[in-house]
Amino acid sequence: MGRREDLRASREAQPVLSGAFQKILLIICICFAVLCSPAVLWAAPSEGAGVYDYYGLLDSREEEELDEILRELREEYQFDGAVLITDDVWEDDRHYAAEFMQEHEIGYGREKNGMCLFHQPDSRSITVVFRGMAQETFDQEVQDVILDDCIEYLREDDFYQAYREVLDDLEKGLKRFSKGKSIRPMDLGGPGMGLFLLYSLAGSFLVMAIPTFGIVWFQKSRMHTLVPQPNADFYAPEDGVELDRERDLYVRTATTRTRIPKQSSGGGNGGGGGNFKAGGESFSGSSRKY
Amino acid sequence: MAVLNYKCPNCSAGLTFDGKTQKMVCEFCGSSFSVEEVEKFAPQEAQEESETSSWEDFQPEEWGKSDRPGIRVWNCPSCGAEIIGEETEGARKCPYCDNPMVMPEQFSGMYRPDYIIPFKKTKKEAVAALKKHYLGKPLLPKVFKDQHHLEEVQAVYVPFWLFDLEAAGRFRYEGINTRVYTRGEYQYTDTSFFNILRSGRMAFSKIPVDGSKKIDDTMMEAIEPYDYGELEPFQATYLSGYLANKYDVEPDELTGRVHERIEQSMVHSMRKTVFGYQEVVPVNRQVRISRKGHVSYCLLPVWFLNTRWKGKTYSFAMNGQTGKLIGDLPVGKELMVQYWLRWHIPLTLAGTAGLAALRLLGVI
Numbered sequence: 001m002g003r004r005e006d007l008r009a010s011r012e013a014q015p016v017l018s019g020a021f022q023k024i025l026l027i028i029c030i031c032f033a034v035l036c037s038p039a040v041l042w043a044a045p046s047e048g049a050g051v052y053d054y055y056g057l058l059d060s061r062e063e064e065e066l067d068e069i070l071r072e073l074r075e076e077y078q079f080d081g082a083v084l085i086t087d088d089v090w091e092d093d094r095h096y097a098a099e100f101m102q103e104h105e106i107g108y109g110r111e112k113n114g115m116c117l118f119h120q121p122d123s124r125s126i127t128v129v130f131r132g133m134a135q136e137t138f139d140q141e142v143q144d145v146i147l148d149d150c151i152e153y154l155r156e157d158d159f160y161q162a163y164r165e166v167l168d169d170l171e172k173g174l175k176r177f178s179k180g181k182s183i184r185p186m187d188l189g190g191p192g193m194g195l196f197l198l199y200s201l202a203g204s205f206l207v208m209a210i211p212t213f214g215i216v217w218f219q220k221s222r223m224h225t226l227v228p229q230p231n232a233d234f235y236a237p238e239d240g241v242e243l244d245r246e247r248d249l250y251v252r253t254a255t256t257r258t259r260i261p262k263q264s265s266g267g268g269n270g271g272g273g274g275n276f277k278a279g280g281e282s283f284s285g286s287s288r289k290y
Numbered sequence: 291m292a293v294l295n296y297k298c299p300n301c302s303a304g305l306t307f308d309g310k311t312q313k314m315v316c317e318f319c320g321s322s323f324s325v326e327e328v329e330k331f332a333p334q335e336a337q338e339e340s341e342t343s344s345w346e347d348f349q350p351e352e353w354g355k356s357d358r359p360g361i362r363v364w365n366c367p368s369c370g371a372e373i374i375g376e377e378t379e380g381a382r383k384c385p386y387c388d389n390p391m392v393m394p395e396q397f398s399g400m401y402r403p404d405y406i407i408p409f410k411k412t413k414k415e416a417v418a419a420l421k422k423h424y425l426g427k428p429l430l431p432k433v434f435k436d437q438h439h440l441e442e443v444q445a446v447y448v449p450f451w452l453f454d455l456e457a458a459g460r461f462r463y464e465g466i467n468t469r470v471y472t473r474g475e476y477q478y479t480d481t482s483f484f485n486i487l488r489s490g491r492m493a494f495s496k497i498p499v500d501g502s503k504k505i506d507d508t509m510m511e512a513i514e515p516y517d518y519g520e521l522e523p524f525q526a527t528y529l530s531g532y533l534a535n536k537y538d539v540e541p542d543e544l545t546g547r548v549h550e551r552i553e554q555s556m557v558h559s560m561r562k563t564v565f566g567y568q569e570v571v572p573v574n575r576q577v578r579i580s581r582k583g584h585v586s587y588c589l590l591p592v593w594f595l596n597t598r599w600k601g602k603t604y605s606f607a608m609n610g611q612t613g614k615l616i617g618d619l620p621v622g623k624e625l626m627v628q629y630w631l632r633w634h635i636p637l638t639l640a641g642t643a644g645l646a647a648l649r650l651l652g653v654i
Binding site for chain 2: 185186193196197200201203204205207208209211212215216219220222223224225226227228229230231232233234235236237240241242243244245246247248249250251252253254255256257258259260
């Protein structure tokens with residue numbers, strides 16, 4: 001009897017305990033879901049991001065360092081970046097980079113933002129291609145600044161530093177964008193505002209010496225009025241010279257022909273930039289020779 | 291040696307020519323007479339230099355020709371003072387009695403001028419023009435304006451030769467026209483060449499060149515032009531009260547500069563007849579004076595103003611007819627540096643501000 005009562009009591013008590021347990025479990029689950037969901041969703045970058053040195057330009061330490069930077073960018077800003085170094089591909093640089101991104105799913109994470117830095121050392125060409133929202137954030141002017149910054153190092157064959165420069169600019173831009181600010185060319189490469197003012201001051205000082213010289217020279221020339229007459233026009237008839245012979249004889253015509261340089265629609269080897277389509281998707285990129 | 295002294299018929303004081311009223315004026319009684327009136331009663335006033343001395347047994351030394359190269363001795367017809375002047379002098383004022391003296395023999399025979407332009411600008415106007423010349427010159431030291439003093443202001447009739455010449459010229463040019471057009475994948479540039487010939491003549495009338503050695507030729511050119519509409523036949527009366535020189539350079543010695551000026555005018559005028567070309571390149575030119583032409587002798591009015599500052603003489607000349615004043619002014623080096631900075635600093639700051647604004651606007 002006593003056992004039966006115990007069972008009943010335990011049966012009566014069971015729903016009470018399981019309800020509380022369920023509630024606790026539910027709260028824990030919700031908290032867990034809330035805490036973990038961004039990490040689950042944001043930290044789902046594509047596995048393609050990284051350094052692809054098919055040319056063998058970088059040593060393993062440099063490659064690791066660049067990989068580490070790209071990984072940090074991915075973790076902090078959910079932005080996929082890739083550095084692709086190859087032989088000459090003999091096709092449009094930007095399209096090649098775009099197709100590479102599609103193939104390796106770079107910029108296909110949750111945010112669908114990505115960038116590929118594509119370098120062909122043999123043809124001395126550097127290309128940067130963006131996909132997703134990054135196309136608008138890193139607009140044409142910003143892309144130009146990114147390339148300007150790295151080209152200085154490429155010309156000196158300091159390839160690692162050139163790639164670092166691009167990734168630094170990328171990080172500066174992403175940092176600014178994460179604060180809700182737009183990216184301006186001045187936010188990336190070039191000197192800071194203080195240094196810019198200093199350069200501007202020095203440049204203006206040199207340039208403005210030219211008009212100043214003109215003004216001072218004019219005032220100095222006004223001090224010198226003892227000048228001889230250049231001609232005898234005061235004493236000539238108003239209608240000037242009386243012509244007795246006037247002949248204009250055609251001699252010859254020389255014609256030169258120059259081929260008009262073709263405008264590169266893809267912005268390939270000749271350099272260029274803008275939006276383009278590849279594999280049915282929209283990309284934006286710029287290419288330069290150095 | 292005859293010296294003319296135009297005397298007032300009312301008070302016998304010396305008459306001087308007044309540029310403003312264009313009349314002979316007596317400074318003492320205020321009477322004024324037209325040049326023609328004075329010419330009627332003046333010729334009898336010419337006086338011959340006295341050869342006698344008033345002292346017994348005193349034989350004054352005569353100026354021998356060899357003793358006086360370039361100088362001449364005159365006697366003032368008013369006070370009798372003996373005045374030593376330059377050989378070319380034709381009119382002046384007696385330094386003792388300030389009476390105007392005119393030496394008509396200096397302008398007689400071959401030295402008689404054909405024309406004269408009487409003074410129109412007065413001494414007061416000359417000094418005012420000089421002060422105006424200093425204005426608006428930021429490089430002129432202020433102390434020059436304040437401390438300088440006019441050493442002399444002289445009104446001088448300067449002898450000029452007026453050349454009437456005709457020049458003929460033959461000029462060749464190469465005319466070039468360029469046309470650029472596009473056809474297919476190519477850009478074509480057609481450059482057409484033309485052989486241009488121009489031949490013609492120009493008549494120049496009364497090109498002035500000063501006929502005095504001691505007067506700076508550049509200075510006399512710089513105050514040109516004179517208005518020949520006011521040329522008058524020469525009359526010695528106009529000289530009264532002014533300095534006047536006769537020429538000491540023959541016209542043949544001056545043709546080089548005249549030809550140079552004529553050639554430049556020909557080059558300039560002939561070039562204006564070539565048009566319709568994008569580029570005109572002179573190939574060769576020949577200019578010759580087609581006939582010797584006519585030369586006339588003229589006295590033109592000039593105000594000379596000399597001023598001294600820091601031991602240096604600064605000379606200015608003003609056209610006595612038109613009032614055009616010329617003359618180099620000293621340039622203050624410190625002022626020049628200050629003036630430079632006064633412009634350079636604001637321009638630099640403005641440039642920097644402009645660049646900073648462009649940078650902030652994201653343009654650069």
